[in-house]
Amino acid sequence: xxxxxxxxxxxxxxxxxxxxxxxxxxxxxxxxxxxxxxxxxxxxxxxxxxxxxxxxxxxxxxxxxxxxxxxxxxxxxxxxxxxxxxxxxxxxxxxxxxxxxxxxxxxxxxxxxxxxxxxxxxxxxxxxxxxxxxxxxxxxxxxxxxxxxxxxxxxxxxxxxxxxxxxxxxxxxxxxxxxxxxxxxxxxxxxxxxxxxxxxxxxxxxxxxxxxxxxxxxxxxxxxxxxxxxxxxxxxxxxxxx
Amino acid sequence: xxxxxxxxxxxxxxxxxxxxxxxxxxxxxxxxxxxxxxxxxxxxxxxxxxxxxxxxxxxxxxxxxxxxxxxxxxxxxxxxxxxxxxxxxxxxxxxxxxxxxxxxxxxxxxxxxxxxxxxxxxxxxxxxxxxxxxxxxxxxxxxxxxxxxxxxxxxxxxxxxxxxxxxxxxxxxxxxxxxxxxxxxxxxxxxxxxxxxxxxxxxxxxxxxxxxxx
Numbered sequence: 001x002x003x004x005x006x007x008x009x010x011x012x013x014x015x016x017x018x019x020x021x022x023x024x025x026x027x028x029x030x031x032x033x034x035x036x037x038x039x040x041x042x043x044x045x046x047x048x049x050x051x052x053x054x055x056x057x058x059x060x061x062x063x064x065x066x067x068x069x070x071x072x073x074x075x076x077x078x079x080x081x082x083x084x085x086x087x088x089x090x091x092x093x094x095x096x097x098x099x100x101x102x103x104x105x106x107x108x109x110x111x112x113x114x115x116x117x118x119x120x121x122x123x124x125x126x127x128x129x130x131x132x133x134x135x136x137x138x139x140x141x142x143x144x145x146x147x148x149x150x151x152x153x154x155x156x157x158x159x160x161x162x163x164x165x166x167x168x169x170x171x172x173x174x175x176x177x178x179x180x181x182x183x184x185x186x187x188x189x190x191x192x193x194x195x196x197x198x199x200x201x202x203x204x205x206x207x208x209x210x211x212x213x214x215x216x217x218x219x220x221x222x223x224x225x226x227x228x229x230x231x232x233x234x235x236x237x238x239x240x241x242x
Numbered sequence: 243x244x245x246x247x248x249x250x251x252x253x254x255x256x257x258x259x260x261x262x263x264x265x266x267x268x269x270x271x272x273x274x275x276x277x278x279x280x281x282x283x284x285x286x287x288x289x290x291x292x293x294x295x296x297x298x299x300x301x302x303x304x305x306x307x308x309x310x311x312x313x314x315x316x317x318x319x320x321x322x323x324x325x326x327x328x329x330x331x332x333x334x335x336x337x338x339x340x341x342x343x344x345x346x347x348x349x350x351x352x353x354x355x356x357x358x359x360x361x362x363x364x365x366x367x368x369x370x371x372x373x374x375x376x377x378x379x380x381x382x383x384x385x386x387x388x389x390x391x392x393x394x395x396x397x398x399x400x401x402x403x404x405x406x407x408x409x410x411x412x413x414x415x416x417x418x419x420x421x422x423x424x425x426x427x428x429x430x431x432x433x434x435x436x437x438x439x440x441x442x443x444x445x446x447x448x449x450x451x452x453x454x455x456x
């Protein structure tokens with residue numbers, strides 16, 4: 001579904017992505033973890049070209065990522081994205097946030113888009129807030145609306161860029177539960193997160209990044225109980241101690 | 243109060259002229275200011291340079307100097323639309339620099355994540371501007387724009403010096419004829435300006451309410 005080959009990226013002097021070879025099969029749930037500054041968010045953002053790459057190729061659903069323009073917009077419509085800071089459209093209601101993409105990008109009729117949006121909001125548990133503006137919702141509710149907004153486009157793959165990092169602890173669970181439901185439903189997902197519990201429960205594979213490289217890839221069970229690299233052992237030692 | 247009862251037609255004409263100055267120079271400022279702001283946020287370096295140059299020149303020159311140039315200087319080189327339009331030209335181009343900066347601050351005030359989210363659901367650049375970025379930028383632009391137009395309203399009084407019979411010009415005439423009622427006249431004319439400014443503030447807050455996000 002997603003294939004990255006020989007990808008390199010620099011931010012000025014800083015080599016943020018090094019020799020990235022990475023594939024995700026349809027229906028697979030891949031969790032990307034690693035210390036901050038390891039390039040995991042950047043990796044996630046290159047897949048729908050919110051970040052450009054300097055070398056290598058990225059394919060989504062067998063098609064090479066196009067340069068800016070109409071084709072790129074079409075590809076992005078098929079790739080759902082959930083941001084750390086939600087990024088709901090601040091001047092639109094919850095319902096409009098979910099219907100805007102289908103109506104403006106897919107050309108779906110307003111009534112059909114609204115019907116679907118209500119179903120999706122129901123599914124993520126925020127249907128009661130449909131008429132409110134994003135600022136009136138809690139962080140957890142906003143993030144679930146953001147998931148519904150992405151789902152409304154019927155994406156082939158969903159990218160989650162640290163979806164729970166900006167949330168209060170008691171709201172993390174409601175968002176993770178929504179994501180676990182999605183994973184069980186067979187959605188292809190790439191999830192950048194610090195939530196090891198989610199990785200254990202829902203991931204088919206864990207990818208560990210450090211200093212712009214993919215250092216280790218394994219099943220969650222193997223990775224957490226028997227990490228191979230020193231870098232991964234050190235990282236897990238730090239985060240699992242508490 | 244005979245200054246008022248005997249002269250209210252002329253006073254109203256004066257404020258009419260004030261509003262005409264405000265309308266002509268305000269419209270010019272809006273058009274030129276928007277173009278300059280677009281130039282300043284455009285991806286083309288030359289346009290950005292031109293926009294920055296415009297703002298530097300017109301924002302940093304005293305309005306009175308610009309009016310003097312437009313009044314005495316421009317006709318010398320054959321640009322003479324009559325003194326009313328030439329003075330409006332000075333006020334409009336001066337105010338455009340402030341309009342441009344207000345609009346630019348509005349653009350910059352919309353979080354980058356809003357445009358990213360729009361692109362991420364597949365909106366092309368034009369759609370993300372039209373549906374997501376611009377509506378939010380307009381809302382942020384309203385308060386600084388109100389300040390700019392309130393300043394312009396008061397700046398129109400400079401035209402009195404150049405023989406345009408607007409409100410302040412009328413006030414000076416009344417001072418001569420009714421020297422004993424100066425305070426009343428001054429307060430009365432000030433009230434007229436306050437009313438115009440109050441309307442601008444009211445329109446601004448109506449827009450703000452309409453585009454509220456919380």
